Amino acid sequence: MTISLSKGELIRENNFIGGLWVPATDGAQFTVTNPATGEVVTNVANSGPADARAATNAAAQAFPMWRDTLPKERAAVLRRWHALILENANSLGELISLEQGKPLAEGRGEVAYGASYVAWFADEATRIYGDIIPQQQRGKRMTAVKEPVGIVAAITPWNFPLAMIARKIAPALAAGCTVVAKPAEDTPLTALALALLAHEAGVPAGVLNVISASRDHAVATVADWLEDSRVRKITFTGSTPVGKYLARESASTLKKLSLELGGNAPFIVFDDADLDAAVTGLLAAKFRNGGQTCVCPNRVYVQDGVYERFAALLSERVAELKVAPATDPAAQIGPMINVRALEKIARHVDDAVRHGARVLTGGNRLPELGPHYFAPTVLADATPDMALCCEETFGPVVPLFRFSDEAEAVQAANDTPFGLASYFYSQDVRRINRVGRQLEAGIVGINEGALASEAAPFGGVKESGYGREGSKYGLDDYLSIKYLCQGGLD
Numbered sequence: 137m138t139i140s141l142s143k144g145e146l147i148r149e150n151n152f153i154g155g156l157w158v159p160a161t162d163g164a165q166f167t168v169t170n171p172a173t174g175e176v177v178t179n180v181a182n183s184g185p186a187d188a189r190a191a192t193n194a195a196a197q198a199f200p201m202w203r204d205t206l207p208k209e210r211a212a213v214l215r216r217w218h219a220l221i222l223e224n225a226n227s228l229g230e231l232i233s234l235e236q237g238k239p240l241a242e243g244r245g246e247v248a249y250g251a252s253y254v255a256w257f258a259d260e261a262t263r264i265y266g267d268i269i270p271q272q273q274r275g276k277r278m279t280a281v282k283e284p285v286g287i288v289a290a291i292t293p294w295n296f297p298l299a300m301i302a303r304k305i306a307p308a309l310a311a312g313c314t315v316v317a318k319p320a321e322d323t324p325l326t327a328l329a330l331a332l333l334a335h336e337a338g339v340p341a342g343v344l345n346v347i348s349a350s351r352d353h354a355v356a357t358v359a360d361w362l363e364d365s366r367v368r369k370i371t372f373t374g375s376t377p378v379g380k381y382l383a384r385e386s387a388s389t390l391k392k393l394s395l396e397l398g399g400n401a402p403f404i405v406f407d408d409a410d411l412d413a414a415v416t417g418l419l420a421a422k423f424r425n426g427g428q429t430c431v432c433p434n435r436v437y438v439q440d441g442v443y444e445r446f447a448a449l450l451s452e453r454v455a456e457l458k459v460a461p462a463t464d465p466a467a468q469i470g471p472m473i474n475v476r477a478l479e480k481i482a483r484h485v486d487d488a489v490r491h492g493a494r495v496l497t498g499g500n501r502l503p504e505l506g507p508h509y510f511a512p513t514v515l516a517d518a519t520p521d522m523a524l525c526c527e528e529t530f531g532p533v534v535p536l537f538r539f540s541d542e543a544e545a546v547q548a549a550n551d552t553p554f555g556l557a558s559y560f561y562s563q564d565v566r567r568i569n570r571v572g573r574q575l576e577a578g579i580v581g582i583n584e585g586a587l588a589s590e591a592a593p594f595g596g597v598k599e600s601g602y603g604r605e606g607s608k609y610g611l612d613d614y615l616s617i618k619y620l621c622q623g624g625l626d
């Protein structure tokens with residue numbers, strides 16, 4: 137089966153519920169805009185609780201059928217979905233860039249990245265093993281089997297409109313769960329396009345349901361899922377305050393939760409690091425998606441002996457980054473998602489400068505490009521009393537902190553409630569072993585800035601949440617273990 141659609145043909149304005157494209161129950165809509173220009177892209181359904189309920193009804197009806205499919209049948213459907221995503225990679229990449237703003241090369245890269253989770257979980261669907269427990273009593277057989285948890289509600293962010301929802305839907309479907317999903321209000325179009333391709337790939341009606349809602353409607357809409365005891369799991373990527381809210385509000389029905397929440401990633405450069413490699417790694421990690429990534433380094437700690445040299449090497453490379461709309465093939469950094477994001481970045485830079493930071497490059501908005509652009513920035517002499525030390529900036533700003541010994545760097549790196557990613561550069565094998573163990577994070581990059589992979593467990597510790605996405609562990613979040621004890625066998 138080949139279906140190659142243009143970006144325009146992929147755009148859907150209605151909700152996808154029970155295999156049908158339907159408007160919001162009350163006909164409400166909200167506007168999706170292009171962050172590069174502020175221009176209207178289209179209007180989509182502005183869902184409310186009735187639409188959330190309709191999605192749950194469809195998912196509940198489809199669940200017994202989907203749960204009882206053979207794993208290899210689910211794998212085959214996921215493989216077809218994977219093929220269709222790749223076949224439409226150019227149009228999907230353009231759609232991502234249109235509603236999210238990232239450069240086209242990154243939009244296309246995200247399609248491949250998101251699709252890799254679909255392929256991964258297609259294979260994992262056929263590897264959901266249980267255990268035969270060694271016999272404890274005569275005449276008894278004890279087994280443990282894994283079963284789908286039930287209906288999964290997926291709530292996804294705007295920074296990776298395709299990859300984040302794909303890596304929630306794919307394991308859920310692989311496990312035999314059905315899904316209700318709400319993408320972020322800034323970027324609903326890619327999620328709806330994915331639903332279209334899933335339908336074409338043979339995902340049966342009701343197995344995947346996607347509804348869109350504006351920021352104003354989101355709380356009431358999602359509340360319907362939180363209160364509904366038929367929804368057995370919430371999987372969310374987004375901010376820590378929202379993650380805590382979801383955990384609190386879903387407690388009355390004791391749902392299983394996967395929360396991939398905020399980070400405040402440290403990036404440590406030791407005196408013994410390969411400095412060129414550290415600069416390259418930092419650029420890759422920090423400026424991916426213009427700094428709007430949960431695993432972006434937020435605090436860069438550089439040891440005394442290499443501080444000025446590293447700062448100079450880094451600023452030179454950062455100053456060369458090309459800021460432009462996604463439509464410019466040379467663009468490396470696009471617009472920030474919205475004006476709130478831009479204001480937070482500007483506030484962090486102003487506050488840092490007020491507290492004594494030196495601007496080595498950037499430090500300013502770029503109004504000549506549009507309202508959402510900020511220059512890639514390097515700040516020297518950052519200190520812990522600056523807002524950007526304890527808050528995630530989520531933009532193209534690199535603050536350089538100075539440290540003198542290893543214990544001080546590890547202590548500073550861990551001095552945060554968050555624990556998603558951390559990075560360090562060193563060529564000392566003993567130090568690598570020590571620091572790797574001591575950093576409090578779910579993900580540690582050692583002499584490496586690009587960490588994400590469908591084969592690796594992605595997730596945090598502390599207030600960065602719990603649960604893992606990707607890898608063989610990623611399926612466990614969508615399964616529950618059932619113990620079967622059969623007697624009278626002797």
Ligand code: SIN
Pocket residue numbers: 295296299373396428429430431588594
């Ligand atoms: C995120 O920003 O939440 C995800 C980034 C990634 O998958 O690397």
